[in-house]
Amino acid sequence: MVTRHTWSVRTRLTLIAITVAALSGLILTVVATLSLYNLAGGFQAREIGDATLETLNLTLRGRLPAVLPPRTSGGIQVLDPRGRVVSSTPNLYGAPRIAEFLPPPGSIRTFRESCDLPRFPGRCMVVATFRIHQPDGDWIVYSADDVVPWYVHPGLFTIIVGTYLLLVTLTGFGVHHAVTRVLVPVNAIRSELAEITATDLGRRVPVPPAWDEIRQLAMTINQTLDRLEAAAEQQRRFTSDASHDLRSPLTAMRAQVEEALHYPEDTDWKAKAHEMLTSLDRLQAIVSDLLMLARLDSGASAFAEPVDLSRLCEEELGRRKRGVKVVRELRSGVTVTGDRLRLARLLTNLMDNAQRHAASRITVSVAAHGDTAVLEVLDDGAGIARDQRDVVFRRFTRLDASRNRDAGGTGLGLPIAREIAEAHGGTLTLEDSPQGARFVLRLPLNR
Structure with a gap:
């Protein structure tokens, strides 16, 4: 069974466009039909009124002929004060009066619609009745015309409906064609992406020449593939x-x-x-x-609590074996929010690295600068070349000097320290120093 969930984007958009066009066209058709109906009704009322006024003029001037010229589809009759038909259009000549109703007292005219007039079987007519006051009595003028149908005219209604159906059809065809053209680069991107994921991450999807959303999509996919390839290469390494x-x-x-x-x-x-x-x-x-x-x-959540960095350093440095001299420059009251165990691991990793490379002294300092807590670990060793400062934070990276001095290092201490810093919303960088390596940790202060 085919459901809407299995329809393609092209089909769904086409159906939506056709539905919207059909509803809009239907509303416009109804509005146009009603407008034409009102116009036709107004035109008919003017016709009846003009014909009646001309007849009244002839009556008042005493020049009323027995046979009036045809002015409406139903015809006109003039009745004298005795109720006799004294003048009419040719189609009503010799016929009895076409209606019995009169204008209400105090009024000179009235309009009625009727579908059961004996003189017009099977036809619905609108009849206008006018009263003329004369010295010898009231004269009555009946003017009849066919009621305007709701569709006004079959030919006109056919044109309206035909135009409506043509516009709906053209809308559906146009949207289908436009969506098909738009989806051509999307299909090319999809096919290429399927081959890339199955074969070679080094390939890229084609980028359309037009500066539109499809081009942005292709560029975003290629950027994602760049990151994916880099991540895959990093994972392989x-x-x-x-x-x-x-x-x-x-x-x-x-x-x-x-x-x-x-x-x-x-x-x-x-x-x-x-x-x-x-x-x-x-x-x-x-x-x-x-x-x-x-x-x-994995982004596993860590326990967050206020941590006094100076006290943490005092406790962790007090537990370490004294291989080299450690100078402490710790200002009290520098508090951050984080996982105490992970921050302790970060400090331990920095101290392990400093101890492996220090000649005779390590300096550990904690201070607050503005809204930032700053922890520095500085050794007096040979230092690290500027072009190697980012390399040391890569996993399993150990510089040649480090390998020669300490074969027991895992090459993961500094990467772990940086990951912990970033997990706490901070940074860990290797910055300039007069001698040795200077690692600087910056974390948001707990206010």
Whole structure:
């Protein structure tokens, strides 16, 4: 069974256009018919009035002939004060009076419509009756004409209806043709997009030359495909890097186990266990970071509460092992809204990175600037080149110097820190400093 839900856009728009045109045309047809009917009725009333006035003039001047010239389709009769027909049009000559009603007392004229006049069987007539006051009595003039039908005239009504049907047909055909032309580039875009999703994300849909909504749609689709291709490429790199970083500790553990199995008598099993624990710690760190990124990527809601950044830094820095000197420049009263555990993870990741690269000192500062809370972590290491500042926030990215100094890093700490900052409506950037790397976290203050 075909329902409206299965109809194409072309069919639906055509039907809507035809329906609107039909309703509009019907209203216009009714209005035009009623207007013509009123015009015809007014014209008929003037005709009857003119014919009657001419007859009255002849009567008053005493020049009334026995046979009047035909002026209306029904005819005219003049009755003397005795009720005798003394003058009429040829079609009523010798016929009895066509009506019995008279103008009401005090009135000289009246109009009536009747469909049962004996002289006009099967016809509906409008009869005008006029009273003429004369010295010898009242004279009566009857003037009859056919009632104007609601359609005024068959030929005229046929023209109106024909024009109405022609306009509806032309509207439907025009809309169908126009929608078909409009949908040609849409169909091309749809076909190309279907092939792109099935084969190659590097292809793009055709962009129509006209600057219209279809061109904007094509451009938006291509922009979406650009982002999709970039996301897919990032996902491939992420998967490749994750596989490589997960494979490294597994390979190390496998080599250690195989070596111990080949030379069981020469193996220091306790030392070997400690070596494997190191690989397991690295593996656990990678898996933990991956789970954190998955939660951040999914947009999982975090617990929001007022967090004093200075107190948070005091507590987290107090728990850390003192490898290098940490200088604290923490102003009290700097409060933000966020997840305390995630903000602590952000600080821990920044401190882990700073500790791996610092020569002798790390400076941690918290302050408020306007409506923004600012946390800075500065080390006195070799620093990071300007062209590498965005690279360090990419997942599984570890610069060569970092790899040489610390083989245990996962390459996910800084990306996780930036994701946490952005989830809190803030930013994490790497900015200029006289020496070392200076990471700056900016979050909205809790007012």
